[in-house]
Amino acid sequence: MEFFERFAVPHPSPAIYASMVAIGLTVIAILAGLTYFKKWGYLWREWLTTVDHKRIGIMYLISALLMLFRGGADAIMMRAQLAVPENQLLDAQHYNEIFTTHGVVMIIFMAMPFIMGLMNFVVPLQIGARDVAFPRLNALSFWLFFMGAMLFNISFVVGGSPDAGWTSYFPLAGTEFSESVGSNYFMIAIQIAGLGTLMTGINFITTILKMRAPGMTLMKMPMFTWSALITNAIIVFAFPVLTVLLAMGTMDRLFATNFFTTDNGGMDMLWANLFWVWGHPEVYILVLPAFGVYSEVISTFARRNLYGYKSMVASMVIISLLSFLVWAHHFFTMGQGALANSIFSITTMAIAVPTGVKIFNWLLTLWKGKIVITTPMLYSILFIPLFTIGGVTGVMLGMSAADYQYHNTMFLVAHFHMVIIPGVVFAMLAGLTYWWPKMFGFMLNEKIGKSAAWTIAISTLVAFMPMFFSGLDGQARRMYTYSESTGFGIWNMISFIGAAGLAIGFALIVYNVYYSVRYSPRNISADPWDARTLEWATHSPVPEYNFANVPQIDSIETFWDSKKKGHIMFKGDYEKIHMPNNSGMPFIMSCIFFAWGFSFVFAMWIPLIITTIGILVCMALRSFEKDHGHYISVEEIEETETKLRGAK
Amino acid sequence: MNLKELFPRNQVIGFVFSLILTAAALTVYFLDLSFQAGMTVLLVTAFIQAAVQLVLFMHAGETEDKGAIYTNIYYGVIIALVTIFGTLLCMTWGYI
Secondary structure, three states: OHHHHOOOOOOOOHHHHHHHHHHHHHHHHHHHHHHHOOOHHHHHHHHHOOOOHHHHHHHHHHHHHHHHHHHHHHHHHHHHHHOOOOOOOOOHHHHHHHHHHHHHHHHHHHHHHHHHHHHHHHHHHHOOOOOOOOHHHHHHHHHHHHHHHHHHHHHHOOOOOOOOOOOOOOOOOOOOOOOOOHHHHHHHHHHHHHHHHHHHHHHHHHHHHHOOOOOOOHHHOOHHHHHHHHHHHHHHHHHHHHHHHHHHHHHHHHOOOOOOOOOOOOOOHHHHHHHHHHHHHHHHHHHHHHHHHHHHHHHHHOOOOOOOHHHHHHHHHHHHHHOOOOHHHHHHHHOEOHHHHHHHHHHHHHHHHHHHHHHHHHHHHHOOOOOOOOHHHHHHHHHHHHHHHHHHHHHHHHOHHHHHHHOOEHHHHHHHHHHHHHHHHHHHHHHHHHHHHHHHOOOOOHHHHHHHHHHHHHHHHHHHHHHHHHHHOOOEOOOOOOOHHHOOHHHHHHHHHHHHHHHHHHHHHHHHHHHHHHHOOOOOOOOOOOOOOHHHHOOOOOOOOOOOOOOOOOOOOHHHHHHHOOOOOOOOOOOOEEEOOOOOHHHHHHHHHHHHHHHHHOOOHHHHHHHHHHHHHHHHHHHHOOOOOEEEOHHHHHHHHHHHHHHO | OOHHHHOOHHHHHHHHHHHHHHHHHHHHHHOOOOHHHHHHHHHHHHHHHHHHHHHHHOOOOOOOOHHHHHHHHHHHHHHHHHHHHHHHHHHHHOEO
């Protein structure tokens, strides 16, 4: 029994035991359901082994939505705990664990896979490619992310959740103050998911640079693809810092090294420093693809081309560089002098310039446009005023002298939620609604979609505006309760109502999916939004090979020109198409990675050595494997094309 | 084909250059330099050495990808320098 004691949760409560039962029952239900409906073969052939970028994209999106609800449940619990003074719903330890997992889940396991999902689905279609440059590596990226996310998510029922905040600052996250395995989970799970992200970065840079359709020069790429290229460049330069940082943190916790300790020559502040060297570019990794989505949506529904294409591209390139120059504004109060703080204050202000260029380009696109308010467009328009609130308060926080007043309060919490929710979540929901017909061949209901958008936008304001006031009044973040005499009670109650409203908004989105699956008409055209970019030139849902003929590009909006000016995009007869083979290796290797991570978390060295060998064996097998893919014959293409054309 | 084309001129220059740089780095051990001076010599020779390897032996500039490869290297170097000097600024020079 001694062996199993390490897996016990150090700080259990009825809620955690209930979760254990619920998780157990869900797993049994899924396994039983798969067996009963005889879906194991389907699952394995069509999903677990797939290397198709579209299916991988959809799996990313499903994972992101699942994690959105996991992180959302954390958020509701936090707001419920703070809704009234001296609340006893959660104790301090649980509150610590919940705000930590909320942050990690929302940033790394919700926002990241959401953008990865849209990039996976859309980018190869927008550049007229058949798949990404390294399809199998892409599958490995997804499964590594998925296993990292799962490893992180079992922490609260096996061994205890991390509780040192999503930034996991040392010395708090060191073994002295965090004795449970929670912070090990933080280090290892994010490490595994981060490896997947780094691979995606390399994969997509190669895809975009090397696999564009003939005639599509860099300056003729759609704006979402441009944003994906810049984002992946930032990933490739920023994520190695995280990899090294987490490795150092792991060594401090498990091998008693002294990188971030307070004695023996260690420097605890270096964790905060390096964390934000990765962490600030990470903000732009999240927001640039979101800006790319807005560019596509706004140009489509303003019914005109995007204003200032070149300045859009230039501003993204400048943002990618500046994003590496501002990180110290996350810890202005750590003790640097005025000189260092002033330098980072100025670079922070400088980022507002290229961002402003983008905002004005969107406004000028809308100006003289024939605006059609659809659900994606509604999100994009609601984004502008809400994001402005987040942006303006960001300028306040960016002034290092004033930051001494705001830092570590609910003001900061309100600021970054007002940036991330309109900036990232709205964009992802807009993108999901926008590309949904391309993914599944039917549209989401507009009426329910719009009411969800309004509910989410209003609830965001109700949930986060009060925090600005309670923060300025002195309510510190991450405090699990407060006394009645502070007067924070009313603000937090309003905030809780807003959080409940957000829950309703997201429930409406789920209902919309259910409703549309049942009732939405299936006989839509391949281009239901009357859009402008290449992905709308193929069928919905997209056939395995994307385009029967490779499109010929000669302008920024070739597809639009083909619709309006009779330009011919697809020339010549069908030829046989070369496609990559499916493979179970990425999934199996990632399962071994999961076991590897689990052994690492609990410092079980023998399983760790065995799984490490397993990973190396997988890599060796891949090196010696001969897999030249397969061809889709011309007859098969004709058959598919006739069938899909008939469906319209 | 004449002898000039067969002779691997660049590689020989690179090889000689590497030898010189290694010898220069070795002097730090034999000469009685201060810590700062020694580290300066080592850092300078190390970076020149890395550049020689990249350009002459790893053929950085010989394919049509030349532009992408150099952009990548320059960008990486800039980010690395910014990170290192920014960290020094925060943690050492600018720290009260």
